[in-house]
Structures are given as structure tokens and as C-alpha cells.
Amino acid sequence: MPSRRDSGARPGSRPSSRTQSRPPARRGDQPKRRTAGTPAEPERTRGSRNLTGRAAVVLLVLGALIVSYAQSLRVWFDQHQQISALNQEIRDREKRVGELNDELARWKDDAYVKAQARQRLGWVMPGEVGYRVIGADGKPVGAPPEPSTPANGTADAQKPTWYTKLWGSVEGAGNPPAPSPKVTK
Template structure:
């Protein structure tokens, strides 16, 4: 006899013994309770979710107040910048008020003061429009209040028809 190739693994059963037969598992209808049990959360998952919820609630309130405080700080910084700009303009105005020429010019423009020896002329009822600007203005065929009255009457008539 010629030796055959060596086996790579040991036989599953002893020589001369038959391999045990596996029986198929009987088909049993699953209970509704066993399905529900499979879908339910385990107590570890529930505990984990509870811990996550507690941590979120613990950090949510301080985080919210921190955001509000940051917004308030930003608003106050904007107010500070606005106030600084206002202070700067007032300081410039104060410097201008120390200048005699500026005071004379402002007195002439705002208060209509006149230097000694000069005559002041104040023109009232001055026409500011040119002939060109009057030509560009639309002309009405009648007074505005009559046009308004006609418009209201037309609107009233259309409402009554509906």
C-alpha cells in the first residue's frame, strides 16, 4: 500500500464512530413578550441616557448665561466706542470754541451778528427754484384734495359693486 497525503487536521470523530447527527431546532412561534423584550432598552443604556441628560441640563444653564453675558459685553463695548467717538467730537468742538475766528463765523451764520461798520441784509421769501426746475415738476389738472375726493369716490363705487 502506498501512503496517501497526510491529513491536515485530526478526524472529527474517532475512527469507527459515526459523527453525531444534529437535529434541526423545532420552529416555535415567538412570543410578543420576547419581541418586546428584544426591543426594550437595557438598563445600562437607560442609565447612560439618564447621565447624558443630567450632564446636558447641568451645563445648559451656565452656558446660556455665559452667552447672554457675552452679548451684553459686546453691546457695552459698542456703547463705549460710541461714547468715545462722541467725546472726541465734543473735544474738537471745545477746541474750536477756543478759536476767535470760529466764534465770529458761527455768530454771523447762526445768530446773524454783524461786524461794526458793515450792513447786514437778510433776504426773506427768496425763490429757490429755477425756471428749469419748475418745468420738470409735474402739473396737476386740479387741486390735490379734489383728486383725492375723486379717488375715494371711485374706490367706494367699486366696493359697492362687489
């Protein structure tokens, strides 16, 4: 009786353990043999597969998502910059409000009001003598600027205001000039 280690195939006998450990051969696993008349076919590898329809759809969807998220991120960054600018403006205005409140508190002090009246208006207290230094040009040095008033109203008379010009055009349109008489020969 032959032993199990024989490679002979008997009908109804079990295959040896060596043949059981191998997976069965498939059609695609075996390299194809070329015959002399057939051209060589390029072998397909995992890296060189063609783009399938599903992969194209997935790539298209991913591209659309990237574009939509990029737009949303750009809007978010723009809004973030606007918020930062508005917060800075709020801080600046709060600082200005604080400065104005300080100035308002100073104006409530009588000593500050007297000092401003002396400096800005040139006032003196009763019993004091006020002096003004006159410069080489004949104007007081360090004096507050004089209010600008036109002398005898000549500046205003030369430059009419816009509403005076407008009313003059309305009156002129209501009173057209008389036609000149035609001279016939």
C-alpha cells in the first residue's frame, strides 16, 4: 500500500498536506504565455489603473466641497477683520468719550473757567490792569484771533450766495427780455 507521502493520485484518497497549504490557482494569477504571433499586453498594476466613473464623481464632489468651504472661510476671515476694525473703533471712541468727560469736569471748576477766560478772551479781574504786547506788524502778540467780519459788508456784496443766484435765475426766467425790433431795408 502506498504511503500518504506519495504524490500519486489515487481516486478517493486525500491530498497531501503540502498541496492543501497552497491557495487554488486562479486564471488571472498565472502569467499569460505569449505566442509568437500575439503582441505583448501591458500588465495592469495598482498605480496605473484608469480613472473609473465612481472615482471621478468622488473627485468632483470633493472639489465642490473644497470650493464651497473656501468661499465660507473667505467670508469668515472678512467678517473677522470687520469685527476687529469695529472693536478698534469702539475702543477709540470710548477713549475720546473719556477725554471729553474729563474736559467737561474741568469746565465745572471755576478756576479753570477763569483761566480760560483770561487766556482766550483776554479778560482781567476787577482791580487788575491788562496789558497787550504789540508786535512789529501792529497786531497783538499772543492775542486770540479776531472774529472775521467783512468791513462794511463789501465782501458779501461782491460774492452773492447760492440761493441769491438761484432766485435771480428764477426771476430772469419769468421776465424774458423784450425782442429787439427788426430793421428792414
